[in-house]
Amino acid sequence: MEVRPDxxxxxxxxxxxxxxxRVVPLMLLSRITIPEWGMRWLNYVPxxxxxxxxxxxxxxxxxRFQTLSANVELIAAVPxxxxxxxxxxxLGTVITGILSLMLLRLLF
Amino acid sequence: MKLESxxxxxxxxxxxxxxxxxxxxxxxxxxxxxxxxxFAAGVVEKTAGLxxxxxxxxxxxxxxxxxxxxAAGMIAAxxxxxxIIITILFVNLRHLLLSAALSPYFRHxxxxxxxxIGALLTDETFGVAIQASxxxxxxxxxWMHGLNITAYLNWIAANLAGAYLGQxxxxxxxxxxxxxxxxxxxxxxxxTVMSRSKYILDITVGGISxxxxxxxxxxxxxxxxxxxxxxxxxxxxxxxxxxx
Numbered sequence: 001m002e003v004r005p006d007x008x009x010x011x012x013x014x015x016x017x018x019x020x021x022r023v024v025p026l027m028l029l030s031r032i033t034i035p036e037w038g039m040r041w042l043n044y045v046p047x048x049x050x051x052x053x054x055x056x057x058x059x060x061x062x063x064r065f066q067t068l069s070a071n072v073e074l075i076a077a078v079p080x081x082x083x084x085x086x087x088x089x090x091l092g093t094v095i096t097g098i099l100s101l102m103l104l105r106l107l108f
Numbered sequence: 109m110k111l112e113s114x115x116x117x118x119x120x121x122x123x124x125x126x127x128x129x130x131x132x133x134x135x136x137x138x139x140x141x142x143x144x145x146x147f148a149a150g151v152v153e154k155t156a157g158l159x160x161x162x163x164x165x166x167x168x169x170x171x172x173x174x175x176x177x178x179a180a181g182m183i184a185a186x187x188x189x190x191x192i193i194i195t196i197l198f199v200n201l202r203h204l205l206l207s208a209a210l211s212p213y214f215r216h217x218x219x220x221x222x223x224x225i226g227a228l229l230t231d232e233t234f235g236v237a238i239q240a241s242x243x244x245x246x247x248x249x250x251w252m253h254g255l256n257i258t259a260y261l262n263w264i265a266a267n268l269a270g271a272y273l274g275q276x277x278x279x280x281x282x283x284x285x286x287x288x289x290x291x292x293x294x295x296x297x298x299x300t301v302m303s304r305s306k307y308i309l310d311i312t313v314g315g316i317s318x319x320x321x322x323x324x325x326x327x328x329x330x331x332x333x334x335x336x337x338x339x340x341x342x343x344x345x346x347x348x349x350x351x352x
Contacts, residue, residue: 002161003162007162025211026214031215057289090292
């Protein structure tokens with residue numbers, strides 16, 4: 001049960017660069033009125049961010065494109081998407097994803 | 109006020125759609141997702157050689173799944189302190205966009221109260237909040253704290269559970285645990301798109317975002333990939349909506 005000084009520095013530094021982007025827009029943008037086009041832009045941010053993060057998880061491995069033939073994550077994403085659309089349940093989606101990948105790794 | 113049918117047999121629950129407790133409740137469906145991701149993070153951190161106390165600190169003051177996975181991986185690989193912090197800065201720049209997207213709902217609050225909301229903001233709580241905002245057109249401060257704090261405590265518990273059990277789980281990938289994070293993003297994306305019925309625009313924006321994210325990640329860096337994809341794809345969505 002010890003905290004090494006260099007690990008402590010990493011944790012504090014990482015926490016700071018995580019905290020600032022989380023709070024600054026909320027603190028500043030609430031002082032300013034956002035124009036209509038800005039609101040429209042922000043409306044698309046969630047869809048764009050999540051699509052980009054999913055794309056990276058599925059297609060990128062160590063900064064390289066993962067070949068489609070050996071990509072079990074991509075196959076596991078199919079039932080995961082399907083369950084998400086059918087049930088609209090976050091819990092069901094996560095469980096389906098984990099189980100699908102576990103089964104695929106057992107099979108291949 | 110909407111006229112409710114005569115079901116209000118619980119006085120405390122009446123008109124409490126925006127209460128702290130309602131925020132806690134609305135967080136519940138995401139808890140197993142958090143548990144599995146947090147558990148996976150704890151296992152990965154433990155196998156990277158971190159102590160239980162260090163893992164506790166990570167989850168309490170960093171509180172960011174992607175950043176914790178990156179920190180564990182880079183510590184195990186022997187990266188420099190500044191290298192780790194700069195990488196995490198880039199990955200977490202996306203929080204600027206999430207925080208900005210929520211800001212219109214909290215503009216009536218003081219900067220300090222906005223800070224309290226932002227401090228515990230994550231991809232997941234953002235996803236739940238923005239989905240709720242599409243449904244009821246506003247987000248209450250108390251509801252947001254209920255959502256955020258529930259997620260936060262659950263995350264810390266999940267990390268510690270993963271850290272303890274990580275001593276025996278040597279291969280988390282065998283159990284598909286590494287898919288918890290992408291599966292959660294898939295669920296949040298589908299829920300967001302289905303809640304606002306702008307299917308053609310949303311699917312176009314998502315598709316463009318995927319292409320840019322993959323392209324920039326290969327050519328430049330994965331963290332720039334997310335940022336560039338978000339900025340460009342959202343701008344295209346904004347312009348396309350104007351044309352319609």
